[in-house]
Amino acid sequence: MEQDVESPAGIRKPKLPKQAREDQPKQLAEMDRTKKIQRYVQKDGKCNVHHGNVRETYRYLTDIFTTLVDLKWRFNLFIFVLVYTVTWLFFGLMWWLIAYLRGDLDHIADAQWTPCVNNLNGFVSAFLFSIETETTIGYGYRVITDKCPEGIVLLLVQSVLGSIVNAFMVGCMFVKISQPKKRAETLVFSTNAVISMRDGRLCLMFRVGDLRNSHIVEASIRAKLIKSKQTKEGEFIPLNQTDINVGYNTGDDRLFLVSPLIICHEINQHSPFWEISQVHLAKEELEIVVILEGMVEATGEHAHS
Numbered sequence: 001m002e003q004d005v006e007s008p009a010g011i012r013k014p015k016l017p018k019q020a021r022e023d024q025p026k027q028l029a030e031m032d033r034t035k036k037i038q039r040y041v042q043k044d045g046k047c048n049v050h051h052g053n054v055r056e057t058y059r060y061l062t063d064i065f066t067t068l069v070d071l072k073w074r075f076n077l078f079i080f081v082l083v084y085t086v087t088w089l090f091f092g093l094m095w096w097l098i099a100y101l102r103g104d105l106d107h108i109a110d111a112q113w114t115p116c117v118n119n120l121n122g123f124v125s126a127f128l129f130s131i132e133t134e135t136t137i138g139y140g141y142r143v144i145t146d147k148c149p150e151g152i153v154l155l156l157v158q159s160v161l162g163s164i165v166n167a168f169m170v171g172c173m174f175v176k177i178s179q180p181k182k183r184a185e186t187l188v189f190s191t192n193a194v195i196s197m198r199d200g201r202l203c204l205m206f207r208v209g210d211l212r213n214s215h216i217v218e219a220s221i222r223a224k225l226i227k228s229k230q231t232k233e234g235e236f237i238p239l240n241q242t243d244i245n246v247g248y249n250t251g252d253d254r255l256f257l258v259s260p261l262i263i264c265h266e267i268n269q270h271s272p273f274w275e276i277s278q279v280h281l282a283k284e285e286l287e288i289v290v291i292l293e294g295m296v297e298a299t300g301e302h303a304h305s
Contacts, residue, residue: 209260
């Protein structure tokens with residue numbers, strides 16, 4: 001962050017310690033510029049937070065749908081294929097077991113014998129019949145007969161469970177595909193934020209724009225200052241979040257984002273930057289997180305960046 005104006009005239013600058021003066025040695029200034037600061041939120045919008053020592057992992061399984069949606073694509077596709085394959089194999093084994101117990105496999109060439117499933121002569125054919133039943137392909141070569149009540153019950157069970165599996169897995173895949181995460185990549189922010197005078201007021205300003213022709217409906221913007229804080233009681237808060245007013249009182253935080261806009265925050269007595277001087281600003285370990293929210297016009301999905 002850069003500040004391109006001096007402090008307003010008439011305000012007496014506080015006496016600063018030696019290491020914070022503007023005439024600090026060039027070597028120390030160079031060290032400050034090259035000091036690597038770990039980001040709280042990455043440039044692509046991902047939070048640089050890792051959850052550790054989570055003992056109640058069963059809570060992820062109680063909300064299995066959201067857990068599957070949050071998984072990476074490679075794991076999601078693997079589970080998608082695995083669930084269908086295991087289901088087909090299980091019911092294929094059940095169809096083979098019924099044919100084996102009824103003796104259908106011993107009377108394959110007997111024209112007088114009525115099997116449970118016509119043309120089922122082994123596990124492979126039972127597996128294929130399981131796929132045809134659950135996916136309702138219906139090739140017409142292998143069909144169930146009316147002389148097999150246990151097969152009719154199994155057919156009903158597989159049809160119901162197959163519908164549940166389809167609804168769950170297809171719904172999970174649809175939600176994951178329709179997530180508007182990539183839409184946020186076409187919402188761009190200015191590389192640098194500046195502090196300058198605007199209408200006689202000292203303001204922090206940055207720019208935001210949308211690259212797509214389809215607009216973000218009901219767009220709103222918020223800003224947070226992430227900075228360590230120590231309370232009056234001596235408690236240290238490592239990642240304290242403070243609101244940065246970008247027009248909440250005046251409605252300027254509601255954007256009509258058809259062209260690039262300049263977002264302005266006035267540095268006044270209520271601003272978290274009010275007690276930070278120009279010299280201290282370059283040395284402060286702070287981070288400004290800007291959040292733009294709205295609905296995608298094309299899909300109606302809620303997106304944020």
